[in-house]
Amino acid sequence: MIKKLNTYFWYFFEYLKHGDLLSVYASIKYVLFKKSHSKDRIIQTSVGKFFCRKNTNDFQFANLRYEWGVKSFILSHHSEYSVFIDGGSCVGAYAVLLPKYNIRCFAFEPLTCNYDVLVKNLELNNLTTMVTAFNLGFGNENKKVRFKLNPVNTGASHIDLNNNQDGEEVELCKFDSVLTNLNLARNENILFKLDVEGMETEALQGATDFILQYPQLTFILEEKFTGNKQIRKILDELGSFEYGKIDAYNMFARKILR
Numbered sequence: 001m002i003k004k005l006n007t008y009f010w011y012f013f014e015y016l017k018h019g020d021l022l023s024v025y026a027s028i029k030y031v032l033f034k035k036s037h038s039k040d041r042i043i044q045t046s047v048g049k050f051f052c053r054k055n056t057n058d059f060q061f062a063n064l065r066y067e068w069g070v071k072s073f074i075l076s077h078h079s080e081y082s083v084f085i086d087g088g089s090c091v092g093a094y095a096v097l098l099p100k101y102n103i104r105c106f107a108f109e110p111l112t113c114n115y116d117v118l119v120k121n122l123e124l125n126n127l128t129t130m131v132t133a134f135n136l137g138f139g140n141e142n143k144k145v146r147f148k149l150n151p152v153n154t155g156a157s158h159i160d161l162n163n164n165q166d167g168e169e170v171e172l173c174k175f176d177s178v179l180t181n182l183n184l185a186r187n188e189n190i191l192f193k194l195d196v197e198g199m200e201t202e203a204l205q206g207a208t209d210f211i212l213q214y215p216q217l218t219f220i221l222e223e224k225f226t227g228n229k230q231i232r233k234i235l236d237e238l239g240s241f242e243y244g245k246i247d248a249y250n251m252f253a254r255k256i257l258r
Contacts, residue, residue, distance in 0.1 A: 010065040018044045023059045030057055034152060042124065048096040049124040051117055057153050058117065061093050069247030070220060071097070074191065078103065081191045081218075083184060087138050087175075087203060088195040090155040092118040092131075099130040103191075106182055110137030110170040111147060114154050132182075138196055138203035139172035146170070158197040174206030189216040195250075198225030204234045211238045211255075219253040220246065 008027075015023040026037045040054050043062060050062035060066055074084075074094070078101040086094050089107035091114055098105055105127075109115045115135040122128050139145075146167035148160035160167040184190065194200050200221050204211070211217065221231055228243075228251060235241045240256040 007065070007068075010068070011060075011063055014046055014063050014065050017046070020044070023063075026057075026059055030060070030152075036152060047093055049121070050091065050093075050096070051120045051124065053117065055152060058091055061091050061155060064097075066093065067247075067250075070193070070250055073220065073246045073252065074098070075101075077191075077218075081189050083188045083190045085182075085190065085192040087193060088155075088197070089118055089133070090114050092121045092133070094193065095131045095133070096121055096125050096127060099127050105131040107131055107133045108136050108138065109133070110135070110172065111149070111154065111157055111168060112170075113149070113168075114157075134178065135171070136178070137170055137172045137199070138175055138194070138206055139199060140174065140202040140205035142171075142173045142177055144169050144171055156197065159199065175203065176207055176209040179210050184214070186214060187216070188214070190214055191218050191220070193220040195222040197222075200226040201230050201234055204231070208238055211235070215255060215257055217255040221251055221253065222249055223251050224249040 011027060012024050020043055022037060023043060029035055036055050036057055038054055041052050043050055043052055043059060045062045046064040047062060050058065052058040052062065081103055084094065084098050084103050084105045086105065086107045089095055089109040092107055095105045095107040107118060109118050112135060118133055122131050122133060146160045147157050147170050148167050150156045194203055196203050223231060232243060235253050241253045242256055244252050246252055
Protein backbone atom coordinates (compact mmCIF):
# COMPACT_ATOMS: atom_id res chain seq x y z
CA MET A 1 0.00 0.00 0.00
CA ILE A 2 2.83 2.43 0.85
CA LYS A 3 4.47 1.70 -2.48
CA LYS A 4 1.21 2.41 -4.32
CA LEU A 5 0.70 5.66 -2.43
CA ASN A 6 4.22 6.73 -3.30
CA THR A 7 3.55 5.97 -6.98
CA TYR A 8 0.29 7.94 -6.93
CA PHE A 9 2.04 10.86 -5.23
CA TRP A 10 4.63 11.14 -8.00
CA TYR A 11 2.00 10.75 -10.71
CA PHE A 12 -0.05 13.57 -9.19
CA PHE A 13 3.05 15.68 -8.61
CA GLU A 14 3.90 15.45 -12.33
CA TYR A 15 0.39 16.45 -13.39
CA LEU A 16 0.18 19.31 -10.90
CA LYS A 17 3.63 20.59 -11.95
CA HIS A 18 2.04 21.39 -15.31
CA GLY A 19 -1.28 22.56 -13.89
CA ASP A 20 -3.10 19.54 -15.28
CA LEU A 21 -5.89 19.05 -12.77
CA LEU A 22 -8.00 17.15 -15.27
CA SER A 23 -5.42 14.35 -15.44
CA VAL A 24 -5.47 14.11 -11.63
CA TYR A 25 -9.23 13.70 -11.79
CA ALA A 26 -8.93 11.22 -14.70
CA SER A 27 -6.34 9.19 -12.75
CA ILE A 28 -8.64 8.85 -9.75
CA LYS A 29 -11.56 7.98 -12.02
CA TYR A 30 -9.48 5.36 -13.80
CA VAL A 31 -8.25 3.75 -10.56
CA LEU A 32 -11.75 3.58 -9.10
CA PHE A 33 -13.92 2.86 -12.14
CA LYS A 34 -11.54 1.99 -15.05
CA LYS A 35 -13.02 4.96 -16.91
CA SER A 36 -11.38 8.11 -18.19
CA HIS A 37 -12.03 11.67 -19.41
CA SER A 38 -14.83 12.07 -21.97
CA LYS A 39 -13.18 14.44 -24.49
CA ASP A 40 -10.03 14.39 -26.59
CA ARG A 41 -7.38 16.81 -25.36
CA ILE A 42 -3.72 17.75 -25.58
CA ILE A 43 -1.62 17.84 -22.42
CA GLN A 44 1.86 19.01 -21.54
CA THR A 45 4.01 16.75 -19.38
CA SER A 46 7.66 16.54 -18.41
CA VAL A 47 8.07 14.13 -21.34
CA GLY A 48 6.47 16.45 -23.91
CA LYS A 49 3.12 17.27 -25.50
CA PHE A 50 0.64 14.45 -25.99
CA PHE A 51 -2.69 13.99 -27.68
CA CYS A 52 -4.90 12.06 -25.26
CA ARG A 53 -7.90 10.26 -26.68
CA LYS A 54 -11.17 10.36 -24.82
CA ASN A 55 -12.09 7.29 -22.77
CA THR A 56 -8.48 6.02 -22.71
CA ASN A 57 -5.57 6.20 -20.28
CA ASP A 58 -3.26 7.92 -22.79
CA PHE A 59 -2.73 10.57 -20.12
CA GLN A 60 -1.04 7.92 -17.98
CA PHE A 61 1.38 6.87 -20.74
CA ALA A 62 2.37 10.54 -21.12
CA ASN A 63 3.34 10.91 -17.46
CA LEU A 64 7.10 10.87 -16.77
CA ARG A 65 6.52 8.53 -13.83
CA TYR A 66 4.79 5.87 -15.90
CA GLU A 67 7.09 2.82 -16.03
CA TRP A 68 9.49 4.79 -13.89
CA GLY A 69 11.78 1.81 -13.31
CA VAL A 70 12.38 1.49 -17.05
CA LYS A 71 12.76 5.24 -17.55
CA SER A 72 15.20 5.48 -14.63
CA PHE A 73 17.31 2.70 -16.14
CA ILE A 74 17.35 4.38 -19.56
CA LEU A 75 18.03 7.89 -18.28
CA SER A 76 20.85 6.73 -16.04
CA HIS A 77 22.60 5.24 -19.10
CA HIS A 78 21.38 7.60 -21.83
CA SER A 79 24.86 8.88 -22.71
CA GLU A 80 25.85 5.35 -23.75
CA TYR A 81 23.27 5.04 -26.54
CA SER A 82 23.07 6.51 -30.02
CA VAL A 83 19.98 4.58 -31.18
CA PHE A 84 16.75 3.54 -29.46
CA ILE A 85 14.40 0.96 -30.99
CA ASP A 86 10.96 0.79 -29.41
CA GLY A 87 9.08 -2.44 -30.09
CA GLY A 88 5.50 -1.84 -28.96
CA SER A 89 5.69 1.95 -28.89
CA CYS A 90 1.99 2.56 -28.20
CA VAL A 91 1.56 6.38 -28.25
CA GLY A 92 5.31 7.04 -28.30
CA ALA A 93 6.27 8.20 -24.82
CA TYR A 94 9.87 6.95 -25.14
CA ALA A 95 10.13 8.19 -28.72
CA VAL A 96 9.21 11.67 -27.48
CA LEU A 97 11.47 11.55 -24.42
CA LEU A 98 14.78 10.25 -25.79
CA PRO A 99 15.50 12.64 -28.68
CA LYS A 100 16.11 15.26 -25.97
CA TYR A 101 19.30 13.31 -25.28
CA ASN A 102 20.31 13.27 -28.96
CA ILE A 103 19.27 9.64 -29.40
CA ARG A 104 17.89 8.61 -32.79
CA CYS A 105 14.66 6.64 -32.40
CA PHE A 106 12.72 4.02 -34.34
CA ALA A 107 9.20 3.39 -33.04
CA PHE A 108 7.21 0.30 -34.04
CA GLU A 109 3.50 0.08 -33.23
CA PRO A 110 1.17 -2.50 -34.85
CA LEU A 111 -2.25 -1.07 -33.92
CA THR A 112 -3.37 1.64 -36.34
CA CYS A 113 -5.29 3.52 -33.64
CA ASN A 114 -2.13 3.79 -31.52
CA TYR A 115 0.15 4.41 -34.49
CA ASP A 116 -1.95 7.41 -35.58
CA VAL A 117 -1.60 8.94 -32.11
CA LEU A 118 2.12 8.15 -32.09
CA VAL A 119 2.56 10.11 -35.34
CA LYS A 120 0.45 12.97 -33.99
CA ASN A 121 2.62 13.13 -30.85
CA LEU A 122 5.80 13.24 -32.92
CA GLU A 123 4.33 16.15 -34.86
CA LEU A 124 3.28 17.95 -31.67
CA ASN A 125 6.89 17.75 -30.45
CA ASN A 126 8.56 18.53 -33.81
CA LEU A 127 10.30 15.14 -33.83
CA THR A 128 9.50 13.78 -37.27
CA THR A 129 13.16 14.09 -38.34
CA MET A 130 14.56 12.47 -35.18
CA VAL A 131 12.06 9.60 -34.96
CA THR A 132 10.97 7.16 -37.65
CA ALA A 133 7.66 5.43 -36.98
CA PHE A 134 6.49 2.11 -38.43
CA ASN A 135 2.96 0.71 -38.34
CA LEU A 136 4.33 -2.79 -37.63
CA GLY A 137 4.65 -5.30 -34.83
CA PHE A 138 7.37 -7.90 -34.31
CA GLY A 139 7.21 -11.66 -34.64
CA ASN A 140 9.18 -14.64 -35.95
CA GLU A 141 7.64 -14.39 -39.42
CA ASN A 142 6.04 -11.80 -41.68
CA LYS A 143 2.28 -12.24 -41.43
CA LYS A 144 -1.01 -10.61 -40.58
CA VAL A 145 -2.86 -11.41 -37.36
CA ARG A 146 -5.84 -10.09 -35.48
CA PHE A 147 -5.46 -8.13 -32.27
CA LYS A 148 -7.91 -7.98 -29.42
CA LEU A 149 -8.21 -4.28 -28.59
CA ASN A 150 -8.38 -3.03 -25.03
CA PRO A 151 -10.31 0.21 -25.68
CA VAL A 152 -9.21 1.99 -22.48
CA ASN A 153 -5.68 0.67 -21.92
CA THR A 154 -4.78 0.33 -25.59
CA GLY A 155 -1.19 -0.54 -24.68
CA ALA A 156 -2.44 -3.85 -23.28
CA SER A 157 -3.98 -4.95 -26.60
CA HIS A 158 -2.63 -8.28 -27.84
CA ILE A 159 -2.95 -11.03 -30.43
CA ASP A 160 -6.39 -12.63 -30.39
CA LEU A 161 -5.67 -16.35 -30.28
CA ASN A 162 -9.29 -17.04 -31.29
CA ASN A 163 -8.85 -14.88 -34.42
CA ASN A 164 -12.22 -13.19 -33.95
CA GLN A 165 -13.17 -11.20 -37.02
CA ASP A 166 -14.12 -8.11 -34.99
CA GLY A 167 -10.47 -7.65 -33.94
CA GLU A 168 -8.11 -5.34 -35.84
CA GLU A 169 -5.93 -6.98 -38.46
CA VAL A 170 -2.32 -5.91 -37.94
CA GLU A 171 0.96 -6.63 -39.68
CA LEU A 172 3.79 -8.43 -37.90
CA CYS A 173 7.30 -8.66 -39.32
CA LYS A 174 10.64 -10.21 -38.57
CA PHE A 175 12.83 -7.35 -37.38
CA ASP A 176 15.57 -8.69 -39.63
CA SER A 177 13.34 -8.00 -42.64
CA VAL A 178 13.26 -4.23 -41.96
CA LEU A 179 16.81 -3.88 -40.65
CA THR A 180 18.25 -2.49 -43.89
CA ASN A 181 15.67 0.33 -43.80
CA LEU A 182 17.18 1.67 -40.56
CA ASN A 183 20.70 2.29 -41.92
CA LEU A 184 22.37 1.34 -38.65
CA ALA A 185 26.16 1.44 -38.54
CA ARG A 186 27.82 -1.56 -36.91
CA ASN A 187 29.44 0.68 -34.27
CA GLU A 188 26.11 2.11 -33.08
CA ASN A 189 25.35 1.61 -29.41
CA ILE A 190 21.77 0.36 -29.56
CA LEU A 191 19.08 0.15 -26.89
CA PHE A 192 16.18 -2.07 -27.94
CA LYS A 193 13.02 -2.06 -25.81
CA LEU A 194 10.59 -4.94 -26.33
CA ASP A 195 7.17 -4.71 -24.73
CA VAL A 196 4.98 -6.84 -26.98
CA GLU A 197 2.52 -8.46 -24.60
CA GLY A 198 3.96 -11.95 -24.45
CA MET A 199 5.47 -12.03 -27.95
CA GLU A 200 9.01 -11.28 -26.74
CA THR A 201 10.47 -14.68 -27.67
CA GLU A 202 8.95 -14.57 -31.15
CA ALA A 203 10.27 -11.04 -31.64
CA LEU A 204 13.77 -12.14 -30.66
CA GLN A 205 13.57 -15.11 -33.01
CA GLY A 206 12.76 -12.68 -35.79
CA ALA A 207 15.84 -10.59 -34.97
CA THR A 208 18.55 -13.27 -34.96
CA ASP A 209 20.66 -11.74 -37.74
CA PHE A 210 20.52 -8.37 -36.02
CA ILE A 211 21.56 -9.82 -32.66
CA LEU A 212 24.45 -11.69 -34.24
CA GLN A 213 25.71 -8.73 -36.25
CA TYR A 214 25.57 -5.81 -33.82
CA PRO A 215 28.04 -5.97 -30.92
CA GLN A 216 26.94 -2.96 -28.84
CA LEU A 217 23.44 -4.01 -27.96
CA THR A 218 21.25 -3.77 -24.86
CA PHE A 219 17.70 -5.09 -24.60
CA ILE A 220 14.97 -4.05 -22.18
CA LEU A 221 12.39 -6.82 -22.18
CA GLU A 222 9.07 -7.20 -20.45
CA GLU A 223 9.21 -10.65 -18.86
CA LYS A 224 5.78 -10.53 -17.20
CA PHE A 225 4.12 -12.91 -19.70
CA THR A 226 7.07 -14.56 -21.44
CA GLY A 227 9.31 -15.37 -18.48
CA ASN A 228 13.00 -14.79 -17.82
CA LYS A 229 14.14 -18.31 -18.70
CA GLN A 230 12.58 -18.36 -22.15
CA ILE A 231 14.14 -15.02 -23.06
CA ARG A 232 17.57 -16.01 -21.78
CA LYS A 233 17.48 -19.33 -23.62
CA ILE A 234 17.06 -17.58 -26.98
CA LEU A 235 19.66 -14.88 -26.33
CA ASP A 236 22.25 -17.32 -24.95
CA GLU A 237 22.10 -19.24 -28.22
CA LEU A 238 22.97 -16.07 -30.13
CA GLY A 239 25.72 -14.52 -28.01
CA SER A 240 27.09 -13.75 -24.58
CA PHE A 241 24.81 -11.58 -22.47
CA GLU A 242 24.72 -10.27 -18.93
CA TYR A 243 21.28 -10.01 -17.33
CA GLY A 244 19.64 -8.01 -14.61
CA LYS A 245 16.27 -6.95 -13.17
CA ILE A 246 14.93 -3.48 -13.82
CA ASP A 247 11.63 -3.76 -11.96
CA ALA A 248 8.91 -6.31 -11.23
CA TYR A 249 8.02 -6.66 -14.92
CA ASN A 250 11.17 -5.85 -16.89
CA MET A 251 14.69 -7.19 -17.30
CA PHE A 252 17.72 -6.07 -19.24
CA ALA A 253 20.12 -8.10 -21.38
CA ARG A 254 23.43 -6.49 -22.37
CA LYS A 255 25.65 -8.09 -24.97
CA ILE A 256 29.16 -8.81 -23.69
CA LEU A 257 32.02 -7.99 -26.05
CA ARG A 258 34.61 -10.74 -26.34
